[in-house]
Amino acid sequence: MTDFTARLRQAFGDERVRRDVPLAPFTTFKLGGPADWLLEVRGAEELHRALELAVEAHVPVTVLGGGSNVLVADAGVRGLVIRMRGRTVQLATPTLVRADAGLAINGLVRWTILHGLAGLEAWAGTPGTVGGAVFGNAHFRGRLISELVEAVRLFTPSGELMEVPAIEMGFDYDYSRLQQTREIAVSADFRVSSGEPAALREIARESLAFRKRTQPLESASAGCVFQNPDPARDRVPEGIPPSAGALVDRAGLKDAREGGARVSPAHANFIVNDGGASARDIRALIDRCKRTVKERFGVELREEIVSLGFGGESRNTW
Ligand SMILES: Cc1cc2nc3c(=O)[nH]c(=O)nc-3n(C[C@H](O)[C@H](O)[C@H](O)COP(=O)(O)OP(=O)(O)OC[C@H]3O[C@@H](n4cnc5c(N)ncnc54)[C@H](O)[C@@H]3O)c2cc1C
Incomplete structure (x- = not known):
């Protein structure tokens, strides 16, 4: 080598x-x-x-x-x-912003607000890049980022650069076709309209405040660990809200620990690195949450986070 x-x-x-x-x-x-x-x-x-x-x-x-x-x-x-790490962002047409896959969503939000372009402001505070948001179809307060995507430029595993319209991206909750095809996003086009920067800034501020209120942002985490149950295939017992966090919470796992990993007391769908956690600790706690929720409520929790290097194939390793 x-x-x-x-x-x-x-x-x-x-x-x-x-x-x-x-x-x-x-x-x-x-x-x-x-x-x-x-x-x-x-x-x-x-x-x-x-x-x-x-x-x-x-x-x-x-x-x-x-x-x-x-x-x-x-x-x-x-x-x-x-x-x-590409960070180019530009107005491709008066209603389309093209952003490199490596650009941070926060950078994209700042850029659009500065240029008086509306659409992305509520995504302020979403960690990660445009490519990651497309891969997992980032969601926030019931909205999917794919609602704003017009097209994605990507490399296929055979090395072909293609522009794929959003309708062919297979977008769904926590899903895009990239997870199956192993294509790599290079950039994405987002639909925008004109807006007043001050008003857009206010919406962005409200999103940031919402995150601060509801997420344990002071601890190291990877956001929500589990996908919310799918009403079409998961039967959540009556009286429990249909969210992964509620299931983990009702299973008595808030604040549960494995080594340095801990279920956040603030948000039960967040597992935090409480200092010195290993990946093995996190994995053990994830498995315990899945096992306990399955035993207590019969619901199979599916992971939202992507595990890399655990053997077997990751969703996008070539
Ligand atoms: C505090 C906190 C809050 C969060 N809140 C939210 C939230 O509100 N909503 C939400 O949906 N998520 C949330 N997340 C999770 C995370 O921010 C999103 O999933 C984000 O979109 C991941 O982007 P990333 O660039 O960090 O991807 P990474 O973590 O780097 O990668 C995730 C997956 O995407 C793949 N990938 C990355 N870039 C590309 C590319 N260019 N082409 C192909 N595949 C690629 C990777 O290989 C990997 O499989 C949160 C995370 C944290 C830590």
Whole structure:
């Protein structure tokens, strides 16, 4: 594999290709082991080049955005981890904003407000990047980010750059087709209309205040761990609100601990790293929540967070 390192370094320069890099600082959980190789790419061309080299060398690829929805194994992630760092945002047409996959959602929100463009302001405070939000179809207070997406530019595993209309992205609750196809988003187009910056800022402020009231933002976490039950397939017992947090709470698991992992007393669908948690602690607590909720209420909790490096295939490892 020294050959792969050499080829990557030839393409991107010595300093940009890093070996055995701990991933904890690149995740909001602040835990997890190293990537064999870590490379930050700034746009479609760089991404393409890195993918070509990895495919040629048979090195698996894992994409990371803001690391706000992942649990990285203590043993780390084998192969090349690519962090998306492109940050270009522009008005593609008077009603469409094109944003790089590596741009933070917060950066996108700030940019649109500054330019008097309405649509994204309520997403203020959503951690992570445009690419991560598209991958998992980020949701907030009953809205899905896909409601604003017009199209996504992406790389297919065969290296083709495609523009895919939103209707073909398979968007659903916590789902986009990227989770199956292993395509990598390069940028997304969002629908906007004109708005008054002061009014938009007020909506953004209200979203931030809502998050502050309802989420344990002072602790390291990856947001909600479990998807909410699906009314079509899950039968939540009467008297319990149909949310994963309510099920974990009613199962008596608020404040439950495994090592340094803890179910947040403020929001039972958040597991926090209470200082020094390992990925193994988090996984043990996740499994305990699933087991207990299944035993008590017969509901199978599904994970919203993406586990990387635990063996088996992650949803988007090449
Ligand atoms: C405090 C807190 C609050 C949160 N609140 C919310 C919330 O209100 N609503 C919500 O939906 N989520 C929430 N989350 C979860 C998280 O912010 C979102 O899921 C976010 O969209 C993840 O984006 P990311 O860039 O951090 O993705 P990452 O965590 O880096 O990656 C998540 C998955 O997306 C894949 N991915 C990332 N970029 C790309 C790309 N360009 N192409 C293909 N795949 C890609 C990764 O490989 C991985 O499988 C919260 C998290 C925290 C910590």
